[in-house]
Amino acid sequence: MEILVTYDVATVDDGGARRLRRVAQVCTNYGQRVQQSVFECSVSKAQYEQMVDDLLQEIDNDKDSIRLYRLSMSAAEAVETYGVDESIDFNDPLIL
Amino acid sequence: MEILVTYDVATVDDGGARRLRRVAQVCTNYGQRVQQSVFECSVSKAQYEQMVDDLLQEIDNDKDSIRLYRLSMSAAEAVETYGVDESIDFNDPLIL
Numbered sequence: 001m002e003i004l005v006t007y008d009v010a011t012v013d014d015g016g017a018r019r020l021r022r023v024a025q026v027c028t029n030y031g032q033r034v035q036q037s038v039f040e041c042s043v044s045k046a047q048y049e050q051m052v053d054d055l056l057q058e059i060d061n062d063k064d065s066i067r068l069y070r071l072s073m074s075a076a077e078a079v080e081t082y083g084v085d086e087s088i089d090f091n092d093p094l095i096l
Numbered sequence: 097m098e099i100l101v102t103y104d105v106a107t108v109d110d111g112g113a114r115r116l117r118r119v120a121q122v123c124t125n126y127g128q129r130v131q132q133s134v135f136e137c138s139v140s141k142a143q144y145e146q147m148v149d150d151l152l153q154e155i156d157n158d159k160d161s162i163r164l165y166r167l168s169m170s171a172a173e174a175v176e177t178y179g180v181d182e183s184i185d186f187n188d189p190l191i192l
Contacts, residue, residue, distance in 0.1 A: 004165060006102060008131045008180070035104045035161055037133075056178060065131055065180040069100060072168035082152060084104070084161040 001048050002071040002078075005031065005039040007055075010063035022058040023066075026051065034087040040075035097144050098167040098174075101127065101135040103151075106159035118154040119162075122147065130183040136171035 005027050009020040027033065030051045031041030043051060048068075055066055071078045081087075101123050105116040123129065126147045127137030139147060144164075151162050167174045177183075 004100065006131055006134045035102055035133075035163060037131075038102045038163065052176075052178070059179050061179045063180065065182075066178040067130060067134065067181075068176045068178075069165070069167065069171070069174045070176075071165065071174075075165070078165045078167075080148075080164045080166075082148070082162040082164075083155050083157045084159065085163075086161075 003041040004069040006067045008065040026054045099137040100165040102163045103133045104161040122150045
């Protein structure tokens with residue numbers, strides 16, 4: 001499954017900064033950060049369900065927002081980028 | 097075309113806040129804001145190209161990042177949301 005995770009965590013309340021760090025950490029376990037709160041993940045169905053569980057442990061349902069988009073192709077194929085782009089295309093040949 | 101626009105605008109430098117407002121305004125002209133810097137857009141090819149042009153007028157290529165993801169289904173079908181969700185599903189029947 002090719003998944004794009006985007007999130008907004010409310011950092012105005014106490015605990016927000018901590019939740020933001022932990023949400024980012026969960027996403028890092030499953031994919032690549034491409035923008036502040038956007039991650040590209042290539043995961044199995046089981047990994048996807050575990051990721052969602054992990055994320056739900058960290059967010060405040062009344063204040064934070066998580067969106068998970070199913071892509072039908074790899075993120076590298078689906079995306080067009082402008083300006084700064086710090087992502088890595090894992091489908092590119094690895095030159096040693 | 098079903099497009100997901102995500103962006104990071106560097107607001108630490110002067111002019112950043114202004115660029116952020118203008119990027120958001122451009123996206124608002126073409127779609128629906130679903131998170132702070134995430135918009136869902138349903139546009140024609142011509143509108144897509146115009147949106148990209150408009151966005152490139154506003155960003156600083158060396159500091160800001162725009163990512164446009166092609167979705168193969170409507171955003172409402174592609175997305176799973178948790179927590180706060182202020183988006184509107186335009187495919188839902190309009191009840192008057």
